[in-house]
Amino acid sequence: MASRTRKVFLGTFIYSKSREELSYLVNTAVCVDESGKIAAVREGCDRAKVEAEVLPELGWSLEEVEVRACEEGQFFFPGFVDTHIHAPQYPNVGIFGKTTLMDWLSTYTFPMEAKLAAVDQARRVYTAVIRRMISHGTTSAAIHAARGVESTNLLADLCLSLGLRALVGRVCMDEKRTCPDFYCDESPEDSVLHTRACIAHVQEIDPGFEMVKPVITPRFAPSCTAAALGLLGELRKETGLPVQTHISENAGEMALVAELFPDVKDYATVYDVHGLLGPDTILAHAVHLSEDEAALIAERGAKVSHCPSSNSCLTSGHARVRWLWDRGVEVGLGTDMSGGYSPSVLENARQASLVSRHVAVGIPDGPEKERAKLTVEEVLYLATRGGARVMGLGERVGAFEVGMEFDAVLVGLGLVGEDGVAVGEGNVDVFGWETWEEKIAKWLFNGDDRNCRAVWVRGTLVHERA
Amino acid sequence: MASRTRKVFLGTFIYSKSREELSYLVNTAVCVDESGKIAAVREGCDRAKVEAEVLPELGWSLEEVEVRACEEGQFFFPGFVDTHIHAPQYPNVGIFGKTTLMDWLSTYTFPMEAKLAAVDQARRVYTAVIRRMISHGTTSAAIHAARGVESTNLLADLCLSLGLRALVGRVCMDEKRTCPDFYCDESPEDSVLHTRACIAHVQEIDPGFEMVKPVITPRFAPSCTAAALGLLGELRKETGLPVQTHISENAGEMALVAELFPDVKDYATVYDVHGLLGPDTILAHAVHLSEDEAALIAERGAKVSHCPSSNSCLTSGHARVRWLWDRGVEVGLGTDMSGGYSPSVLENARQASLVSRHVAVGIPDGPEKERAKLTVEEVLYLATRGGARVMGLGERVGAFEVGMEFDAVLVGLGLVGEDGVAVGEGNVDVFGWETWEEKIAKWLFNGDDRNCRAVWVRGTLVHERA
Known part of the structure; x- marks a missing residue:
């Protein structure tokens, strides 16, 4: 595994709260420490707030932190x-x-x-x-x-x-x-x-x-x-x-x-x-x-x-x-x-x-x-x-919760333009009116590796699509 | 549809001979006339033989013909x-x-x-x-x-x-x-x-x-x-x-x-x-x-x-x-x-x-x-x-036979290098020892749109992956 730094991930985080329910955390920051563990999960938080509030609370300095933000429509999902x-x-x-x-x-x-x-x-x-x-x-x-x-x-x-x-x-x-x-x-x-x-x-x-x-x-x-x-x-x-x-x-x-x-x-x-x-x-x-x-x-x-x-x-x-x-x-x-x-x-x-x-x-x-x-x-x-x-990893991975390790996929879906031409790799076509639940269903049924834009294990990037 | 020219397709052609059996035509030329109809199917035929024998038989001149050859490992399949x-x-x-x-x-x-x-x-x-x-x-x-x-x-x-x-x-x-x-x-x-x-x-x-x-x-x-x-x-x-x-x-x-x-x-x-x-x-x-x-x-x-x-x-x-x-x-x-x-x-x-x-x-x-x-x-x-x-098109499409119209997909599979790194788009990983039948099974189960390198309808190119 590559050498580790502290990281902040920003955007939408979706994971299983329970068998029956997904949590949808939008505008959220997930801070991952140098060992790959989630040190903080903060909802209603943008980059400015991370810098002004969250990093100081953690005692982390901005210079040592790598920030990765979702692009429009992307979300993080557990690996x-x-x-x-x-x-x-x-x-x-x-x-x-x-x-x-x-x-x-x-x-x-x-x-x-x-x-x-x-x-x-x-x-x-x-x-x-x-x-x-x-x-x-x-x-x-x-x-x-x-x-x-x-x-x-x-x-x-x-x-x-x-x-x-x-x-x-x-x-x-x-x-x-x-x-x-x-x-x-x-x-x-x-x-x-x-x-x-x-x-x-x-x-x-x-x-x-x-x-x-x-x-x-x-x-x-x-x-x-x-x-x-x-x-x-x-x-x-x-x-x-x-x-x-x-x-x-x-x-x-x-x-x-x-x-x-x-x-x-x-x-x-x-x-x-x-x-x-x-x-x-x-x-x-x-x-x-x-x-x-x-x-x-x-x-x-x-x-x-x-x-x-x-x-x-x-x-x-x-x-x-x-x-x-x-x-x-x-x-x-x-x-x-x-x-x-x-x-x-x-x-x-x-x-x-x-x-x-x-x-x-x-x-x-x-x-x-x-x-x-x-x-x-x-x-x-x-x-x-x-x-x-x-796998005996229930306490360590599978969700975005403090104390768990950051194993995650950054998911990106395609967007159909007004002209009917889709932008983005893969077969998931979002028209723009879908709820998050509907987007997740679309991803489940037509998603493939092209939608896995990047993958992290224990906070370390192990895969990224060009 | 775009304007039409005569075309010669060269390489491997696979299609259903019957419900139970696929035909595998290797080293084959399929000649398609300006109306999109298959004018000739010639097995054991390379570019030289097309030029020397097949085109003269059809009365086609080399200058007016577009030639499209399979790359290594690719094959044509009916649309x-x-x-x-x-x-x-x-x-x-x-x-x-x-x-x-x-x-x-x-x-x-x-x-x-x-x-x-x-x-x-x-x-x-x-x-x-x-x-x-x-x-x-x-x-x-x-x-x-x-x-x-x-x-x-x-x-x-x-x-x-x-x-x-x-x-x-x-x-x-x-x-x-x-x-x-x-x-x-x-x-x-x-x-x-x-x-x-x-x-x-x-x-x-x-x-x-x-x-x-x-x-x-x-x-x-x-x-x-x-x-x-x-x-x-x-x-x-x-x-x-x-x-x-x-x-x-x-x-x-x-x-x-x-x-x-x-x-x-x-x-x-x-x-x-x-x-x-x-x-x-x-x-x-x-x-x-x-x-x-x-x-x-x-x-x-x-x-x-x-x-x-x-x-x-x-x-x-x-x-x-x-x-x-x-x-x-x-x-x-x-x-x-x-x-x-x-x-x-x-x-x-x-x-x-x-x-x-x-x-x-x-x-x-x-x-x-x-x-x-x-x-x-x-x-x-x-x-x-x-x-x-x-669809009532049984006489017109679905196979590579003389008199039928050329509706086809050029299929390309991935090849796993000696280092384990796959070359080619998509999820079909060929190791090199597979029979044609096995490659087709692999394509059926893991193929997707990435393997459809190009698509023709009535002899006209309607899609090509960059």
């Missing part, structure tokens, strides 16, 4: 949080044919991940995917790497140098019955040994885990032996590190779990009995959970990464976000590349809106059908504050 | 066909809240359409939407205008001057029980009179209907009296003009049709008994058709515009494209802005792929579940050749 993404699969985005999970893994995914044992190839792919993620406004991500220690460590290095806040996990997979010969850990001990090597590396490059943190990553129950799951559970207890894995994505996968773990009650319990289910556990998908599983997950405080684009592409089914919320489970969004095709969390917020309507299609007329649908505000919560909570 | 779009609703894209069809119409749609009675406003909106459509590679569109004659005529003028091939229809809606006071035709005769005025205007500006053609447009059965439908059916018989309308989008709408037309067997039959169902009829949505209705539509040769984005946004349900095809109904894609949020037919092809998977989720395991899913090839067929057939 997006991608709670589930497989970096080595990036070259496969959009390529999935008619497969579903298990044949998708063997046809496309394992061969691609195995390819990245070549570190040069890994560098190329990881650089490309991190750059894309940041350009779409992603500032934090929980990332599944591949099996290789060297390439996983490289991924952590690149997150740090390119400025992406990340959980980085080397995938563990030692079950000979389900993993291909060319892509399988030798033993349960091997899974743990390699994971420890990756943890040690991150401890070296980011000792306080300020930006990058290791995450214990059993790929998913069907690819791990009970012995490996148990050892990884012990490692979790020993290190206090978070865990990420998959759950109940697809019917074939669930049948396989029942077959491989015949004595365990259900899929969620497989993780629980091996000590892998806790408040820092991220479970991707959770499409087909039973009531008992949802109750167990809520009790443990484990979190869910909803991956709407992936679930639709791989015909996995329709995850029920409202249903999960009703049961007390925190939810964020995952791009799940390359099960999902897009590096954009905004695109996945859009897809979450659509998938919630597909859930509603399957519910008889009545209040539950209506409730199943997610609002614009709710999917943007999933994309930011919800995701931050899923 | 997209949008078989259902409401131009006056464009400012509302993305704004739909939790509404479904009937409350969406009253809350957002009728007020916006009524606003465009102001011709200056209409000019601004129509210019913006046509420019967006073309920039996304749309070369033909079946457009619902608003109620106003003057604004509808302006829309036809703009399609002609900006170079969009279009069916332009003034919406007819005279049913006082369902249309708001501020937005309703005075009488059935009024609906026809205004439609005739719009037909007369197009006859003046494009006498042969070469680029723009009027289309008889009863909004949908619930907004028209039986008298108006009957008169519009007679107008169809008299003029031989095409018809566009909506069918079976939503449960509330279907109930209303049953209530308003209690003596008619079903929704499709309402159109049929009024003489509105024929080979030139475009029926948007068709989500909830019965077997009898599908059989009637197939028998009449009427076509369906599938609007996946809109159907998902408005929780209308999952239209079954395979089911329609199995029953002999031709299908194209509609963006249905602003029920759908995107001006892009490519985005709707992507959504058609996803929606077909949502259809599959609802089908028990077995071959029908698998068949329900649409392939990359099939959704691109819907977006081009299928759409052309729906």
Whole structure:
């Protein structure tokens, strides 16, 4: 990360006050200290007032402060949080044919991940995917790497140098019955040994885990032996590190779990009995959970990464976000590349809106059908504050509040002139009569990376469009 | 349209040979005559061979010919066909809240359409939407205008001057029980009179209907009296003009049709008994058709515009494209802005792929579940050749074949360098090892207007990215 200075951001700030509501702070100043933390948020404040009142209160001098003001129509939004993404699969985005999970893994995914044992190839792919993620406004991500220690460590290095806040996990997979010969850990001990090597590396490059943190990553129950799951559970207890894995994505996968773990009650319990289910556990998908599983997950405080684009592409089914919320489970969004095709969390917020309507299609007329649908505000919560909570960053990022770190996107929309010609990059056409709520809806549905004019992580500029 | 010259296009040409298969013509020359028609398609042909062999055969001299060659990695694809779009609703894209069809119409749609009675406003909106459509590679569109004659005529003028091939229809809606006071035709005769005025205007500006053609447009059965439908059916018989309308989008709408037309067997039959169902009829949505209705539509040769984005946004349900095809109904894609949020037919092809998977989720395991899913090839067929057939343009556009007119997009994808930095605009990252089929899949899922480097309609360049 670049060297830090104190900064003042001026203009409109929009963020999730709650699941249901966005805060719109106009004419506001957000002051960010040299560590990237928000030191003050002052509404009804212009540049003059910042200079006359706010800086003196903070004891900051004007000379040492960088000021960045929104242009007309622009606003700051919290950086997006991608709670589930497989970096080595990036070259496969959009390529999935008619497969579903298990044949998708063997046809496309394992061969691609195995390819990245070549570190040069890994560098190329990881650089490309991190750059894309940041350009779409992603500032934090929980990332599944591949099996290789060297390439996983490289991924952590690149997150740090390119400025992406990340959980980085080397995938563990030692079950000979389900993993291909060319892509399988030798033993349960091997899974743990390699994971420890990756943890040690991150401890070296980011000792306080300020930006990058290791995450214990059993790929998913069907690819791990009970012995490996148990050892990884012990490692979790020993290190206090978070865990990420998959759950109940697809019917074939669930049948396989029942077959491989015949004595365990259900899929969620497989993780629980091996000590892998806790408040820092991220479970991707959770499409087909039973009531008992949802109750167990809520009790443990484990979190869910909803991956709407992936679930639709791989015909996995329709995850029920409202249903999960009703049961007390925190939810964020995952791009799940390359099960999902897009590096954009905004695109996945859009897809979450659509998938919630597909859930509603399957519910008889009545209040539950209506409730199943997610609002614009709710999917943007999933994309930011919800995701931050899923990643264990709920106190640190996802909103513009004093004490939080400044992870933000400066969003600019297009404006249609009187002659019908749009000014500004991208596909969001504002005519001028829209409310802020309507502009946000337009951005959600037609926005892309062109609307992410600049991106900051911990107060440091990590991306800017020319 | 600009003045015409003979042109030779060189490089890779990809188009739907059939529903199931794309043709990949590499090292190919496509020669386009001064009227925009394809005069020759020659595979295994470079610039030298064009000069030495093809031009002499055609009797064309080198001096009079413009040559446009693909750059490395680029390809020509047929222009997209949008078989259902409401131009006056464009400012509302993305704004739909939790509404479904009937409350969406009253809350957002009728007020916006009524606003465009102001011709200056209409000019601004129509210019913006046509420019967006073309920039996304749309070369033909079946457009619902608003109620106003003057604004509808302006829309036809703009399609002609900006170079969009279009069916332009003034919406007819005279049913006082369902249309708001501020937005309703005075009488059935009024609906026809205004439609005739719009037909007369197009006859003046494009006498042969070469680029723009009027289309008889009863909004949908619930907004028209039986008298108006009957008169519009007679107008169809008299003029031989095409018809566009909506069918079976939503449960509330279907109930209303049953209530308003209690003596008619079903929704499709309402159109049929009024003489509105024929080979030139475009029926948007068709989500909830019965077997009898599908059989009637197939028998009449009427076509369906599938609007996946809109159907998902408005929780209308999952239209079954395979089911329609199995029953002999031709299908194209509609963006249905602003029920759908995107001006892009490519985005709707992507959504058609996803929606077909949502259809599959609802089908028990077995071959029908698998068949329900649409392939990359099939959704691109819907977006081009299928759409052309729906619009009555099947002999004229949608492929690169001798005798057809040259409506095309030059597509460019991005290339990831060895350093992981992508070269080229847009989000499609090619690593270099992909097959053509894989590159097409990547484009389908992550492509946007940035990949549409240039667009031609009838051989005339109508859009080019700097």
